[in-house]
Amino acid sequence: xKLAEFKRTIKNSRIPVVVEFWAPWCGPCRLMNPILxxxxxxxxxxxxxxxxxxxxxxxxxxxxxxMSIPTMLGYRAGEMMMRKVGGQSKPALRDWFMALEEGxxxxxxxxxxxxxxxxxxxxxxxVIGINSGLSIWLLGLAGLVLFSAIYDRCPIYxxxxxxxxxxxxxxxxxxxx
Amino acid sequence: xxxINEAGWDRILRVLVGILLLALGFGSVVAGTLGLVFKIxxxxxxxxxxxxxxxxxxxxxxxxxx
Numbered sequence: 001x002k003l004a005e006f007k008r009t010i011k012n013s014r015i016p017v018v019v020e021f022w023a024p025w026c027g028p029c030r031l032m033n034p035i036l037x038x039x040x041x042x043x044x045x046x047x048x049x050x051x052x053x054x055x056x057x058x059x060x061x062x063x064x065x066x067m068s069i070p071t072m073l074g075y076r077a078g079e080m081m082m083r084k085v086g087g088q089s090k091p092a093l094r095d096w097f098m099a100l101e102e103g104x105x106x107x108x109x110x111x112x113x114x115x116x117x118x119x120x121x122x123x124x125x126x127v128i129g130i131n132s133g134l135s136i137w138l139l140g141l142a143g144l145v146l147f148s149a150i151y152d153r154c155p156i157y158x159x160x161x162x163x164x165x166x167x168x169x170x171x172x173x174x175x176x177x
Numbered sequence: 178x179x180x181i182n183e184a185g186w187d188r189i190l191r192v193l194v195g196i197l198l199l200a201l202g203f204g205s206v207v208a209g210t211l212g213l214v215f216k217i218x219x220x221x222x223x224x225x226x227x228x229x230x231x232x233x234x235x236x237x238x239x240x241x242x243x
Binding site for chain 1: 185188189192196199200203204205220223226227229
């Protein structure tokens with residue numbers, strides 16, 4: 001797909017658009033394809049799915065800064081609202097489509113059940129830790145569990161995580177040489 | 178998430194039993210070797226419950242999550 005055609009498709013659509021960059025040789029894309037089709041059919045008429053072969057659309061990849069596939073971009077009224085890289089499960093995709101349709105921010109990886117379970121556990125561990133003579137181990141464990149419940153909303157983690165990931169990515173080709 | 182192989186009730190049960198064992202182990206109710214066993218099993222149950230993935234289930238190809 002050419003850039004002009006892509007922009008026209010995004011701009012002219014009255015409903016939100018999910019753009020998926022895929023390639024025939026990409027394993028996660030092949031795995032995600034049936035799930036994506038199923039979820040997309042659930043949102044038929046509400047969210048439009050546009051699949052773009054990354055091998056045939058180099059110009060688009062550069063323009064949209066798509067560095068790896070599968071990458072999904074969510075557009076509302078011609079504006080990019082969300083970006084998701086990597087294979088996704090059906091519930092995650094469904095949440096993502098729903099958020100895009102409703103104009104909500106992209107849902108984080110942690111589902112509400114997991115978040116509540118972790119926060120509840122952390123609180124119980126902290127209470128037991130305090131009651132059993134300030135047990136460092138239990139309080140430390142409570143802290144760890146609490147962090148695992150809120151890490152995706154922690155501004156410090158958000159600021160540091162991409163840098164750490166970039167550092168590892170930069171180091172990995174050197175390590176192979 | 179694909180890796181999750183435990184149902185909600187399974188995870189809650191693991192977390193509760195894990196907390197109980199940890200409380201007994203760290204609260205000096207159970208001391209000695211048994212206390213250490215309680216701490217280890219409690220931690221394992223807690224972690225597998227919170228993550229939602231049980232390696233033993235994966236090895237035995239069992240899933241409580243439908």
